[in-house]
C-alpha cells in the first residue's frame with residue numbers, strides 16, 4: 034500500500050517549531066493591539082470574481098495560481114458558483130468592510146488577521162502552496178483620514194517595531210510609489226509604447242502582458258528579460274504633484290521616527306489594486322524568496338468591488354518566512370530546555386511523581402515527567418536531552434520531603450526541601 038504524504042507544497046508543523054509560530058503570533062497580537070487593531074476572520078474560500086476583480090485577471094496569482102472549482106448547486110434554490118481558496122486576505126477584508134457597511138461609523142477600521150492562504154506556486158525554500166499570513170488593513174472614508182500619508186508611515190513604523198521586538202535583525206524596508214489612478218494610465222501608456230519594440234525579445238508571458246497589462250511586465254523574473262526591463266520608463270517620472278507630495282510626506286514621517294528605508298522605483302508588486310505607496314521588508318537570509326512581507330495602499334479597491342470610496346493601506350507578512358528567519362538565528366543559540374525532568378525511581382512512585390510535576394507546573398515551571406519503568410541511566414539520558422535539571426523521587430525522598438536534584442550543566446547534585454524546589458529550579 035502506498036503511504037499517504039502531505040500534498041506537494043503543504044506541510045505539517047510540529048513541535049518544537051510550533052512554539053516559534055506561537056511566539057510570532059503572540060508578538061504580533063501584542064504589538065498590533067498597541068495600535069488598536071481588532072481581529073477579523075474571513076472565510077477561507079470566496080467567490081472567484083472577488084479575486085479576479087481586485088488582485089487582477091492578468092496577475093500570476095489569478096491567471097496561474099488559484100485553487101478554483103465549480104461548486105455544484107445542491108438544491109433548486111441554489112446556483113452553481115465558481116469558488117476559490119483565498120490566495121490573499123485583503124480582498125476578503127474589503128469585501129467584508131463593504132458587506133457590513135463598516136464605513137458608516139465614519140471612523141477608520143483597523144483590522145488584522147492570521148490565517149492560511151493558497152497559491153499553486155512552484156514550491157521551494159520559503160514558498161509553499163499553503164502558507165500563512167499575518168496581515169492588517171487600515172481602511173475608511175476619506176473624512177476619517179484614510180488617505181493621509183501619516184497612515185502609511187504609522188503602518189511602516191509598526192512593522193519596524195514588530196520585527197525589532199521579535200528579534201529579527203538585518204531587515205530592509207524597500208519603498209516605492211506606483212502613483213494614483215490618474216498617474217497610472219499615463220505611465221501604462223508610456224510602458225505600452227516602449228514595449229512595442231522590446232516585447233518581441235522578451236518571454237512569452239511578457240509578450241502577452243505588453244498587450245493586456247504592461248505593468249505586470251515589471252514583475253517578470255526571467256533573468257534574460259531583466260536588462261530590457263531596466264531600460265523601461267520609470268513610474269517616478271509620471272507621478273503628479275499630489276502623489277509626489279504624498280510620497281515625500283511618508284518619507285519625512287519615517288525619517289522623523291528613525292525608520293530606515295531604501296527606495297526601489299521598480300517595486301510595483303504583483304497585485305493590481307495598489308495605488309501610491311508600495312513596500313516590502315526583505316531579509317538577506319531567505320535566499321530567492323527574500324520578501325518577509327509586502328503591502329501598500331489601495332485607494333480604489335473598495336470602489337472596484339462596488340463599495341463606497343474607502344482608501345486603505347495594509348500589509349501581509351509571510352509567517353513561514355518569519356519562522357525560517359528566526360530558526361536560522363536560533364540555530365546559532367542554545368536550544369530551550371524544560372526547567373526539570375522529574376524521574377520516579379520505580380513504578381510504585383509514578384503517581385507521586387505526577388503529583389509533584391503537577392505541583393511544580395502549577396507554580397509556572399516547565400516540567401517533563403519520566404517513568405518509574407525506566408532504569409536510572411535511561412532517566413538521566415532522556416532528562417539530559419529535555420531539561421536543565423533532573424529531580425529524583427525515590428522512597429526516601431517521598432518519605433522525607435527532601436528531593437535530590439542534579440543540574441546537568443554543572444554536574445552539581447543537591448538536596449532541596451519540597452517547599453523550596455520550585456524557586457531553586459527557577460533560579461537554576
Ligand code: HAM
Pocket residue numbers: 120121122123152154159160161162163164165166168169170304324325326327328329330346347348349350351352353354
Ligand atoms: P503578497 O506580497 O502577495 O501580498 O504576500 C505577502 C507576503 O506573503 C509575501 O511577502 C510573503 O512573505 C508571503 N507569501 C506570499 N506567497 C507565499 C508563498 N507561496 N509561500 C510562502 N509565503 C508567501 C499580499 O498578499 C497582499 N494581500 C498584502 C497586502 C495587504 N497589501 C495590502 N494589504
